[in-house]
Amino acid sequence: MTGPLVVAIDGPSGVGKSTVGRELARRLGIPYLDTGAMYRAVGLLAERSGVTLPIADPDRVVALASGADVRVTGMAGDARTYLDGEDVSAEIRRPSISLYASAVSAIPGVRRQLASFQRRLALSGGGVLEGRDIGTKVVPETPAKFFLDASLEVRARRRNLELDAKGRPEPYEKVRGEMEARDLADSTRSDSPLRCDESYVRVDTSNLTPGEVVERCLAALLSLGRASEEAG
Ligand code: DC
Numbered sequence: 392m393t394g395p396l397v398v399a400i401d402g403p404s405g406v407g408k409s410t411v412g413r414e415l416a417r418r419l420g421i422p423y424l425d426t427g428a429m430y431r432a433v434g435l436l437a438e439r440s441g442v443t444l445p446i447a448d449p450d451r452v453v454a455l456a457s458g459a460d461v462r463v464t465g466m467a468g469d470a471r472t473y474l475d476g477e478d479v480s481a482e483i484r485r486p487s488i489s490l491y492a493s494a495v496s497a498i499p500g501v502r503r504q505l506a507s508f509q510r511r512l513a514l515s516g517g518g519v520l521e522g523r524d525i526g527t528k529v530v531p532e533t534p535a536k537f538f539l540d541a542s543l544e545v546r547a548r549r550r551n552l553e554l555d556a557k558g559r560p561e562p563y564e565k566v567r568g569e570m571e572a573r574d575l576a577d578s579t580r581s582d583s584p585l586r587c588d589e590s591y592v593r594v595d596t597s598n599l600t601p602g603e604v605v606e607r608c609l610a611a612l613l614s615l616g617r618a619s620e621e622a623g
Contacts, residue, residue: 395517396421398612399525402539403574403585404489405546410601411539412521415608417468419519424463424512426522426529427492428472429505431483432461434491436474446494453500461505486561486569493573496523497580506583524583526591534615537608538591543571545597 396419400412409425416423433456437446440455462473471480482488495501502524509529513520520529526536541549547567554561578585587593592611596604 394514397513397517397530397533397535398519398608399530399533399536400519400521400539401523401525401527401536401585401587401591403546403577404570405550406539406541407549407596407601407604408521408539411596411604411608412519413468413470414601414605416466416519418605418609419612422466422512422516422518423470424509424518424520425470425472426505426509426520426525428463428470428480428483429461429509430496430501431488431492432472432474432479433459433495433501433505434488434493435479435483437495438488438491442491444490444494446498449498449500452495452498453504456495456501456504489569489573493576497576497582499582502528502582523577523585527586527588528583531590534590534619535612536591537611538587538593539596539604540587540593541595541597543567543574546570 398415398419400408400415402408412425413423433452436455436459437452442452446452460473460475463470464473465471471478472483473479506524506529509520512518513530522529526533526538544567547563547570550570551561551563551566554566574585594604594607599607
């Protein structure tokens with residue numbers, strides 16, 4: 392692929408994609424885009440507009456999304472999400488918005504809008520893009536694709552500790568149950584389900600620190616670069 396470097400990071404929730412993606416972008420000196428934040432902003436808009444779950448009228452959500460201005464700005468360290476000019480970076484992290492984001496992300500008309508925006512951004516300036524469909528739909532042609540994975544138990548335990556550290560403790564069983572339900576929805580929806588194929592470098596992060604995952608990704612990128620130089 393010619394053009395700017397685009398690194399795709401996909402994987403289930405709570406696997407550490409954001410931590411790794413941010414650090415990778417910083418080390419590579421390229422932009423970072425958390426595509427999940429965009430689905431979360433549309434989810435927040437749906438919630439604020441009185442849409443209830445499960446979504447009975449997807450066309451209404453598509454119309455809401457097309458009338459909205461969703462922006463993710465800033466580099467890795469200080470990325471912010473704006474919905475119609477309002478900074479919603481903190482609000483989109485509420486647990487109820489995780490459910491809304493997953494529900495709106497199953498609507499093809501919403502996906503089309505967000506994915507085409509993400510693709511344009513990636514192809515114009517390059518970057519590390521993190522999500523569920525980056526390597527399958529948004530920039531399938533990039534050779535630099537990572538699928539981060541870890542068992543449900545490991546991911547739920549990590550999220551649990553994270554919530555404790557933030558002073559918002561939640562029972563482990565609840566965190567685990569919600570994560571499992573969201574993963575199932577994200578990987579079984581008909582449009583762009585989360586899926587790892589042979590074009591990805593799969594990294595099991597269960598026994599690795601985020602720093603170790605970043606090092607593995609950087610090493611894989613180096614060898615991809617060498618392979619393409621040799622081929623060229
Ligand atoms: O990564 P996250 O948890 O912030 O993502 C929120 C939801 O958005 C997730 O449940 C699935 C959806 N999503 C998606 O379908 N495609 C993406 N590229 C990113 C997120």
